[in-house]
Amino acid sequence: MSLAGKVALVTGAGTGIGQGIAIEMANRGARMALHYNRSEAGVLETKRRIDEAGGDSFIVRADVSNPQEIAAMVRHIESRAGDIDILVNNAAVQLNYDLFKHDGDTFDRMFDTNVKGYWQCIQAVIPGMKQKGTGRIILISSVHAKRPTDFDPVYAMTKGAIRMLGRESAIELAPYGITVNTIEPGAVDVGKYNLISPDDPDAEKKREARRKHQLEKFPLGRVGLPLDVAHLACFIASNESEYMTGSAIRLDGGSMLL
Incomplete structure:
Protein backbone atom coordinates (compact mmCIF):
# COMPACT_ATOMS: atom_id res chain seq x y z
CA MET A 1 0.00 0.00 0.00
CA SER A 2 2.25 2.74 -1.29
CA LEU A 3 1.55 6.36 -0.38
CA ALA A 4 4.26 7.71 -2.67
CA GLY A 5 3.50 11.15 -4.02
CA LYS A 6 0.88 11.89 -1.36
CA VAL A 7 0.96 14.83 1.02
CA ALA A 8 -0.31 13.90 4.48
CA LEU A 9 -1.08 15.97 7.57
CA VAL A 10 -1.21 14.16 10.91
CA THR A 11 -2.37 16.26 13.85
CA GLY A 12 -0.84 15.41 17.19
CA ALA A 13 2.16 13.78 15.53
CA GLY A 14 4.44 14.23 18.52
CA THR A 15 3.13 11.42 20.69
CA GLY A 16 1.49 8.02 20.74
CA ILE A 17 -0.84 7.06 17.94
CA GLY A 18 -0.17 10.21 15.91
CA GLN A 19 3.56 9.61 16.03
CA GLY A 20 3.12 6.00 14.96
CA ILE A 21 0.89 6.92 12.03
CA ALA A 22 3.19 9.69 10.84
CA ILE A 23 6.27 7.46 10.87
CA GLU A 24 4.55 4.59 9.06
CA MET A 25 3.02 6.85 6.40
CA ALA A 26 6.45 8.35 5.79
CA ASN A 27 7.85 4.82 5.48
CA ARG A 28 5.32 4.21 2.72
CA GLY A 29 6.40 7.27 0.76
CA ALA A 30 4.09 10.07 1.89
CA ARG A 31 5.46 13.55 2.40
CA MET A 32 4.50 14.27 6.00
CA ALA A 33 3.37 17.49 7.66
CA LEU A 34 3.91 16.79 11.35
CA HIS A 35 1.58 18.86 13.49
CA TYR A 36 2.03 19.64 17.15
CA ASN A 37 0.76 22.21 19.60
CA ARG A 38 2.65 21.63 22.87
CA SER A 39 4.64 18.42 22.26
CA GLU A 40 7.65 20.03 20.59
CA ALA A 41 10.16 17.50 21.90
CA GLY A 42 7.92 14.68 20.73
CA VAL A 43 7.44 16.01 17.22
CA LEU A 44 11.19 16.57 16.89
CA GLU A 45 11.63 12.90 17.79
CA THR A 46 9.04 11.92 15.17
CA LYS A 47 10.93 13.90 12.54
CA ARG A 48 14.26 12.45 13.63
CA ARG A 49 12.96 8.91 13.20
CA ILE A 50 11.51 9.73 9.77
CA ASP A 51 14.75 11.39 8.70
CA GLU A 52 16.80 8.40 9.83
CA ALA A 53 14.62 6.11 7.70
CA GLY A 54 15.06 8.35 4.65
CA GLY A 55 11.56 9.82 4.75
CA ASP A 56 10.35 13.31 3.91
CA SER A 57 8.73 15.44 6.61
CA PHE A 58 8.44 18.91 8.04
CA ILE A 59 6.96 20.31 11.23
CA VAL A 60 3.97 22.64 11.58
CA ARG A 61 2.41 24.08 14.72
CA ALA A 62 -1.17 25.14 15.45
CA ASP A 63 -3.79 25.12 18.17
CA VAL A 64 -6.51 23.09 16.44
CA SER A 65 -9.19 24.78 18.54
CA ASN A 66 -8.28 28.05 16.76
CA PRO A 67 -9.55 28.31 13.15
CA GLN A 68 -7.12 31.09 12.25
CA GLU A 69 -4.15 28.97 13.29
CA ILE A 70 -5.49 25.98 11.36
CA ALA A 71 -5.95 28.11 8.23
CA ALA A 72 -2.40 29.45 8.53
CA MET A 73 -1.04 25.92 9.01
CA VAL A 74 -2.82 24.58 5.93
CA ARG A 75 -1.66 27.54 3.82
CA HIS A 76 1.91 26.85 4.91
CA ILE A 77 1.64 23.15 4.02
CA GLU A 78 0.11 23.93 0.62
CA SER A 79 2.80 26.50 -0.18
CA ARG A 80 5.54 24.06 0.75
CA ALA A 81 4.21 20.71 -0.47
CA GLY A 82 1.00 21.29 -2.44
CA ASP A 83 -2.59 20.37 -1.64
CA ILE A 84 -3.12 17.90 1.18
CA ASP A 85 -4.15 14.41 0.03
CA ILE A 86 -4.52 12.79 3.45
CA LEU A 87 -5.72 14.31 6.71
CA VAL A 88 -5.42 12.30 9.92
CA ASN A 89 -7.32 14.04 12.71
CA ASN A 90 -5.70 12.72 15.86
CA ALA A 91 -4.86 15.62 18.21
CA ALA A 92 -6.94 15.34 21.36
CA VAL A 93 -7.23 16.31 25.01
CA GLN A 94 -7.87 13.64 27.64
CA LEU A 95 -8.20 15.02 31.17
CA ASN A 96 -9.47 11.88 32.95
CA TYR A 97 -11.88 13.88 35.12
CA ASP A 98 -15.00 12.32 36.59
CA LEU A 99 -18.46 13.77 36.05
CA PHE A 100 -18.36 16.20 38.96
CA LYS A 101 -14.79 17.37 38.53
CA HIS A 102 -15.57 18.74 35.06
CA ASP A 103 -16.81 22.31 34.75
CA GLY A 104 -17.79 24.49 31.80
CA ASP A 105 -14.18 25.39 31.01
CA THR A 106 -12.90 21.81 30.92
CA PHE A 107 -15.95 20.71 28.92
CA ASP A 108 -15.33 23.44 26.33
CA ARG A 109 -11.61 22.73 26.21
CA MET A 110 -12.18 19.07 25.36
CA PHE A 111 -14.89 19.67 22.78
CA ASP A 112 -12.99 22.57 21.20
CA THR A 113 -10.00 20.31 20.53
CA ASN A 114 -11.45 16.82 20.15
CA VAL A 115 -14.51 17.68 18.05
CA LYS A 116 -14.42 21.27 16.87
CA GLY A 117 -10.73 20.87 16.02
CA TYR A 118 -11.48 17.85 13.82
CA TRP A 119 -14.33 19.67 12.09
CA GLN A 120 -12.24 22.79 11.48
CA CYS A 121 -9.31 20.80 10.08
CA ILE A 122 -11.70 19.04 7.69
CA GLN A 123 -13.06 22.38 6.52
CA ALA A 124 -9.55 23.72 5.96
CA VAL A 125 -8.34 20.88 3.70
CA ILE A 126 -11.53 20.40 1.68
CA PRO A 127 -10.91 23.09 -0.99
CA GLY A 128 -7.66 21.47 -2.10
CA MET A 129 -9.15 17.98 -2.05
CA LYS A 130 -12.17 19.13 -4.06
CA GLN A 131 -9.88 20.64 -6.65
CA LYS A 132 -8.05 17.32 -7.01
CA GLY A 133 -11.27 15.31 -6.98
CA THR A 134 -9.92 12.96 -4.35
CA GLY A 135 -8.90 12.85 -0.70
CA ARG A 136 -8.68 10.70 2.38
CA ILE A 137 -9.82 11.91 5.80
CA ILE A 138 -9.20 9.67 8.81
CA LEU A 139 -10.62 10.42 12.25
CA ILE A 140 -9.10 8.82 15.33
CA SER A 141 -11.88 8.11 17.80
CA SER A 142 -12.02 5.32 20.40
CA VAL A 143 -13.98 2.29 21.50
CA HIS A 144 -15.42 4.77 23.99
CA ALA A 145 -17.53 6.15 21.17
CA LYS A 146 -19.61 3.04 21.92
CA ARG A 147 -18.74 2.09 25.50
CA PRO A 148 -18.62 4.38 28.56
CA THR A 149 -15.11 5.12 29.74
CA ASP A 150 -15.69 4.90 33.53
CA PHE A 151 -12.88 7.46 33.83
CA ASP A 152 -14.00 10.56 31.87
CA PRO A 153 -17.57 11.00 30.60
CA VAL A 154 -16.75 14.14 28.60
CA TYR A 155 -13.93 12.33 26.78
CA ALA A 156 -16.38 9.56 25.87
CA MET A 157 -18.86 12.18 24.63
CA THR A 158 -16.26 13.71 22.33
CA LYS A 159 -15.41 10.31 20.89
CA GLY A 160 -19.07 9.60 20.18
CA ALA A 161 -19.38 12.97 18.45
CA ILE A 162 -16.35 12.18 16.28
CA ARG A 163 -18.05 9.00 15.09
CA MET A 164 -21.08 10.95 13.87
CA LEU A 165 -18.89 13.68 12.36
CA GLY A 166 -17.28 10.97 10.26
CA ARG A 167 -20.62 9.65 9.04
CA GLU A 168 -22.08 13.04 8.18
CA SER A 169 -18.88 14.21 6.48
CA ALA A 170 -18.71 11.02 4.44
CA ILE A 171 -22.17 11.66 3.00
CA GLU A 172 -21.48 15.27 2.14
CA LEU A 173 -18.00 14.75 0.67
CA ALA A 174 -18.60 11.56 -1.32
CA PRO A 175 -19.62 13.41 -4.53
CA TYR A 176 -16.14 15.00 -4.59
CA GLY A 177 -14.24 11.71 -4.38
CA ILE A 178 -13.30 12.35 -0.74
CA THR A 179 -13.68 9.51 1.74
CA VAL A 180 -14.05 9.88 5.50
CA ASN A 181 -13.47 6.97 7.84
CA THR A 182 -13.03 6.59 11.59
CA ILE A 183 -10.69 4.33 13.54
CA GLU A 184 -11.82 3.36 17.04
CA PRO A 185 -8.81 1.97 18.93
CA GLY A 186 -9.07 0.19 22.23
CA ALA A 187 -6.23 0.36 24.75
CA VAL A 188 -3.01 1.38 23.00
CA ASP A 189 0.41 1.24 24.64
CA VAL A 190 1.84 4.73 24.34
CA GLY A 224 -2.57 -2.40 20.89
CA LEU A 225 0.48 -0.58 19.64
CA PRO A 226 0.65 2.70 17.70
CA LEU A 227 1.89 0.63 14.75
CA ASP A 228 -1.33 -1.42 14.77
CA VAL A 229 -3.32 1.77 14.29
CA ALA A 230 -0.81 3.03 11.74
CA HIS A 231 -1.20 -0.06 9.56
CA LEU A 232 -4.96 0.44 9.39
CA ALA A 233 -4.59 4.18 8.77
CA CYS A 234 -2.22 3.49 5.87
CA PHE A 235 -4.74 1.14 4.28
CA ILE A 236 -7.51 3.72 4.60
CA ALA A 237 -5.21 6.37 3.13
CA SER A 238 -4.29 4.19 0.15
CA ASN A 239 -5.97 3.70 -3.21
CA GLU A 240 -7.06 0.22 -2.12
CA SER A 241 -9.72 1.74 0.17
CA GLU A 242 -11.42 3.92 -2.44
CA TYR A 243 -14.84 2.25 -2.01
CA MET A 244 -14.89 2.56 1.78
CA THR A 245 -16.37 5.66 3.38
CA GLY A 246 -18.42 6.44 6.45
CA SER A 247 -17.00 3.41 8.25
CA ALA A 248 -16.09 3.27 11.93
CA ILE A 249 -13.57 0.46 12.40
CA ARG A 250 -13.02 -0.95 15.88
CA LEU A 251 -9.38 -1.89 16.49
CA ASP A 252 -9.25 -3.32 19.99
CA GLY A 253 -7.85 -6.84 19.93
CA GLY A 254 -11.34 -8.14 20.56
CA SER A 255 -11.74 -6.43 23.95
CA MET A 256 -15.28 -5.25 23.15
CA LEU A 257 -16.33 -8.87 22.74
CA LEU A 258 -15.81 -9.56 26.44
Whole structure:
Protein backbone atom coordinates (compact mmCIF):
# COMPACT_ATOMS: atom_id res chain seq x y z
CA MET A 1 0.00 0.00 0.00
CA SER A 2 2.25 2.74 -1.29
CA LEU A 3 1.55 6.36 -0.38
CA ALA A 4 4.26 7.71 -2.67
CA GLY A 5 3.50 11.15 -4.02
CA LYS A 6 0.88 11.89 -1.36
CA VAL A 7 0.96 14.83 1.02
CA ALA A 8 -0.31 13.90 4.48
CA LEU A 9 -1.08 15.97 7.57
CA VAL A 10 -1.21 14.16 10.91
CA THR A 11 -2.37 16.26 13.85
CA GLY A 12 -0.84 15.41 17.19
CA ALA A 13 2.16 13.78 15.53
CA GLY A 14 4.44 14.23 18.52
CA THR A 15 3.13 11.42 20.69
CA GLY A 16 1.49 8.02 20.74
CA ILE A 17 -0.84 7.06 17.94
CA GLY A 18 -0.17 10.21 15.91
CA GLN A 19 3.56 9.61 16.03
CA GLY A 20 3.12 6.00 14.96
CA ILE A 21 0.89 6.92 12.03
CA ALA A 22 3.19 9.69 10.84
CA ILE A 23 6.27 7.46 10.87
CA GLU A 24 4.55 4.59 9.06
CA MET A 25 3.02 6.85 6.40
CA ALA A 26 6.45 8.35 5.79
CA ASN A 27 7.85 4.82 5.48
CA ARG A 28 5.32 4.21 2.72
CA GLY A 29 6.40 7.27 0.76
CA ALA A 30 4.09 10.07 1.89
CA ARG A 31 5.46 13.55 2.40
CA MET A 32 4.50 14.27 6.00
CA ALA A 33 3.37 17.49 7.66
CA LEU A 34 3.91 16.79 11.35
CA HIS A 35 1.58 18.86 13.49
CA TYR A 36 2.03 19.64 17.15
CA ASN A 37 0.76 22.21 19.60
CA ARG A 38 2.65 21.63 22.87
CA SER A 39 4.64 18.42 22.26
CA GLU A 40 7.65 20.03 20.59
CA ALA A 41 10.16 17.50 21.90
CA GLY A 42 7.92 14.68 20.73
CA VAL A 43 7.44 16.01 17.22
CA LEU A 44 11.19 16.57 16.89
CA GLU A 45 11.63 12.90 17.79
CA THR A 46 9.04 11.92 15.17
CA LYS A 47 10.93 13.90 12.54
CA ARG A 48 14.26 12.45 13.63
CA ARG A 49 12.96 8.91 13.20
CA ILE A 50 11.51 9.73 9.77
CA ASP A 51 14.75 11.39 8.70
CA GLU A 52 16.80 8.40 9.83
CA ALA A 53 14.62 6.11 7.70
CA GLY A 54 15.06 8.35 4.65
CA GLY A 55 11.56 9.82 4.75
CA ASP A 56 10.35 13.31 3.91
CA SER A 57 8.73 15.44 6.61
CA PHE A 58 8.44 18.91 8.04
CA ILE A 59 6.96 20.31 11.23
CA VAL A 60 3.97 22.64 11.58
CA ARG A 61 2.41 24.08 14.72
CA ALA A 62 -1.17 25.14 15.45
CA ASP A 63 -3.79 25.12 18.17
CA VAL A 64 -6.51 23.09 16.44
CA SER A 65 -9.19 24.78 18.54
CA ASN A 66 -8.28 28.05 16.76
CA PRO A 67 -9.55 28.31 13.15
CA GLN A 68 -7.12 31.09 12.25
CA GLU A 69 -4.15 28.97 13.29
CA ILE A 70 -5.49 25.98 11.36
CA ALA A 71 -5.95 28.11 8.23
CA ALA A 72 -2.40 29.45 8.53
CA MET A 73 -1.04 25.92 9.01
CA VAL A 74 -2.82 24.58 5.93
CA ARG A 75 -1.66 27.54 3.82
CA HIS A 76 1.91 26.85 4.91
CA ILE A 77 1.64 23.15 4.02
CA GLU A 78 0.11 23.93 0.62
CA SER A 79 2.80 26.50 -0.18
CA ARG A 80 5.54 24.06 0.75
CA ALA A 81 4.21 20.71 -0.47
CA GLY A 82 1.00 21.29 -2.44
CA ASP A 83 -2.59 20.37 -1.64
CA ILE A 84 -3.12 17.90 1.18
CA ASP A 85 -4.15 14.41 0.03
CA ILE A 86 -4.52 12.79 3.45
CA LEU A 87 -5.72 14.31 6.71
CA VAL A 88 -5.42 12.30 9.92
CA ASN A 89 -7.32 14.04 12.71
CA ASN A 90 -5.70 12.72 15.86
CA ALA A 91 -4.86 15.62 18.21
CA ALA A 92 -6.94 15.34 21.36
CA VAL A 93 -7.23 16.31 25.01
CA GLN A 94 -7.87 13.64 27.64
CA LEU A 95 -8.20 15.02 31.17
CA ASN A 96 -9.47 11.88 32.95
CA TYR A 97 -11.88 13.88 35.12
CA ASP A 98 -15.00 12.32 36.59
CA LEU A 99 -18.46 13.77 36.05
CA PHE A 100 -18.36 16.20 38.96
CA LYS A 101 -14.79 17.37 38.53
CA HIS A 102 -15.57 18.74 35.06
CA ASP A 103 -16.81 22.31 34.75
CA GLY A 104 -17.79 24.49 31.80
CA ASP A 105 -14.18 25.39 31.01
CA THR A 106 -12.90 21.81 30.92
CA PHE A 107 -15.95 20.71 28.92
CA ASP A 108 -15.33 23.44 26.33
CA ARG A 109 -11.61 22.73 26.21
CA MET A 110 -12.18 19.07 25.36
CA PHE A 111 -14.89 19.67 22.78
CA ASP A 112 -12.99 22.57 21.20
CA THR A 113 -10.00 20.31 20.53
CA ASN A 114 -11.45 16.82 20.15
CA VAL A 115 -14.51 17.68 18.05
CA LYS A 116 -14.42 21.27 16.87
CA GLY A 117 -10.73 20.87 16.02
CA TYR A 118 -11.48 17.85 13.82
CA TRP A 119 -14.33 19.67 12.09
CA GLN A 120 -12.24 22.79 11.48
CA CYS A 121 -9.31 20.80 10.08
CA ILE A 122 -11.70 19.04 7.69
CA GLN A 123 -13.06 22.38 6.52
CA ALA A 124 -9.55 23.72 5.96
CA VAL A 125 -8.34 20.88 3.70
CA ILE A 126 -11.53 20.40 1.68
CA PRO A 127 -10.91 23.09 -0.99
CA GLY A 128 -7.66 21.47 -2.10
CA MET A 129 -9.15 17.98 -2.05
CA LYS A 130 -12.17 19.13 -4.06
CA GLN A 131 -9.88 20.64 -6.65
CA LYS A 132 -8.05 17.32 -7.01
CA GLY A 133 -11.27 15.31 -6.98
CA THR A 134 -9.92 12.96 -4.35
CA GLY A 135 -8.90 12.85 -0.70
CA ARG A 136 -8.68 10.70 2.38
CA ILE A 137 -9.82 11.91 5.80
CA ILE A 138 -9.20 9.67 8.81
CA LEU A 139 -10.62 10.42 12.25
CA ILE A 140 -9.10 8.82 15.33
CA SER A 141 -11.88 8.11 17.80
CA SER A 142 -12.02 5.32 20.40
CA VAL A 143 -13.98 2.29 21.50
CA HIS A 144 -15.42 4.77 23.99
CA ALA A 145 -17.53 6.15 21.17
CA LYS A 146 -19.61 3.04 21.92
CA ARG A 147 -18.74 2.09 25.50
CA PRO A 148 -18.62 4.38 28.56
CA THR A 149 -15.11 5.12 29.74
CA ASP A 150 -15.69 4.90 33.53
CA PHE A 151 -12.88 7.46 33.83
CA ASP A 152 -14.00 10.56 31.87
CA PRO A 153 -17.57 11.00 30.60
CA VAL A 154 -16.75 14.14 28.60
CA TYR A 155 -13.93 12.33 26.78
CA ALA A 156 -16.38 9.56 25.87
CA MET A 157 -18.86 12.18 24.63
CA THR A 158 -16.26 13.71 22.33
CA LYS A 159 -15.41 10.31 20.89
CA GLY A 160 -19.07 9.60 20.18
CA ALA A 161 -19.38 12.97 18.45
CA ILE A 162 -16.35 12.18 16.28
CA ARG A 163 -18.05 9.00 15.09
CA MET A 164 -21.08 10.95 13.87
CA LEU A 165 -18.89 13.68 12.36
CA GLY A 166 -17.28 10.97 10.26
CA ARG A 167 -20.62 9.65 9.04
CA GLU A 168 -22.08 13.04 8.18
CA SER A 169 -18.88 14.21 6.48
CA ALA A 170 -18.71 11.02 4.44
CA ILE A 171 -22.17 11.66 3.00
CA GLU A 172 -21.48 15.27 2.14
CA LEU A 173 -18.00 14.75 0.67
CA ALA A 174 -18.60 11.56 -1.32
CA PRO A 175 -19.62 13.41 -4.53
CA TYR A 176 -16.14 15.00 -4.59
CA GLY A 177 -14.24 11.71 -4.38
CA ILE A 178 -13.30 12.35 -0.74
CA THR A 179 -13.68 9.51 1.74
CA VAL A 180 -14.05 9.88 5.50
CA ASN A 181 -13.47 6.97 7.84
CA THR A 182 -13.03 6.59 11.59
CA ILE A 183 -10.69 4.33 13.54
CA GLU A 184 -11.82 3.36 17.04
CA PRO A 185 -8.81 1.97 18.93
CA GLY A 186 -9.07 0.19 22.23
CA ALA A 187 -6.23 0.36 24.75
CA VAL A 188 -3.01 1.38 23.00
CA ASP A 189 0.41 1.24 24.64
CA VAL A 190 1.84 4.73 24.34
CA GLY A 191 4.41 4.17 27.09
CA LYS A 192 2.38 3.82 30.27
CA TYR A 193 2.34 0.02 30.01
CA ASN A 194 6.13 -0.12 30.28
CA LEU A 195 6.63 1.77 33.52
CA ILE A 196 7.78 -1.13 35.71
CA SER A 197 11.37 -0.47 36.71
CA PRO A 198 13.75 -3.38 36.08
CA ASP A 199 15.18 -2.58 39.51
CA ASP A 200 11.81 -3.17 41.18
CA PRO A 201 12.19 -6.36 43.31
CA ASP A 202 8.61 -7.27 42.38
CA ALA A 203 9.08 -6.50 38.68
CA GLU A 204 8.59 -10.07 37.46
CA LYS A 205 5.52 -10.56 39.64
CA LYS A 206 4.04 -7.32 38.31
CA ARG A 207 4.80 -8.29 34.70
CA GLU A 208 3.10 -11.64 35.22
CA ALA A 209 0.04 -9.95 36.75
CA ARG A 210 -0.07 -7.64 33.76
CA ARG A 211 0.12 -10.56 31.31
CA LYS A 212 -2.72 -12.30 33.15
CA HIS A 213 -4.81 -9.12 33.11
CA GLN A 214 -4.24 -8.66 29.38
CA LEU A 215 -5.26 -12.23 28.62
CA GLU A 216 -8.46 -11.68 30.57
CA LYS A 217 -9.30 -8.34 28.94
CA PHE A 218 -7.90 -8.80 25.43
CA PRO A 219 -8.54 -12.05 23.54
CA LEU A 220 -5.34 -11.59 21.52
CA GLY A 221 -3.38 -11.36 24.75
CA ARG A 222 -2.01 -7.84 24.47
CA VAL A 223 -2.95 -4.20 24.19
CA GLY A 224 -2.57 -2.40 20.89
CA LEU A 225 0.48 -0.58 19.64
CA PRO A 226 0.65 2.70 17.70
CA LEU A 227 1.89 0.63 14.75
CA ASP A 228 -1.33 -1.42 14.77
CA VAL A 229 -3.32 1.77 14.29
CA ALA A 230 -0.81 3.03 11.74
CA HIS A 231 -1.20 -0.06 9.56
CA LEU A 232 -4.96 0.44 9.39
CA ALA A 233 -4.59 4.18 8.77
CA CYS A 234 -2.22 3.49 5.87
CA PHE A 235 -4.74 1.14 4.28
CA ILE A 236 -7.51 3.72 4.60
CA ALA A 237 -5.21 6.37 3.13
CA SER A 238 -4.29 4.19 0.15
CA ASN A 239 -5.97 3.70 -3.21
CA GLU A 240 -7.06 0.22 -2.12
CA SER A 241 -9.72 1.74 0.17
CA GLU A 242 -11.42 3.92 -2.44
CA TYR A 243 -14.84 2.25 -2.01
CA MET A 244 -14.89 2.56 1.78
CA THR A 245 -16.37 5.66 3.38
CA GLY A 246 -18.42 6.44 6.45
CA SER A 247 -17.00 3.41 8.25
CA ALA A 248 -16.09 3.27 11.93
CA ILE A 249 -13.57 0.46 12.40
CA ARG A 250 -13.02 -0.95 15.88
CA LEU A 251 -9.38 -1.89 16.49
CA ASP A 252 -9.25 -3.32 19.99
CA GLY A 253 -7.85 -6.84 19.93
CA GLY A 254 -11.34 -8.14 20.56
CA SER A 255 -11.74 -6.43 23.95
CA MET A 256 -15.28 -5.25 23.15
CA LEU A 257 -16.33 -8.87 22.74
CA LEU A 258 -15.81 -9.56 26.44
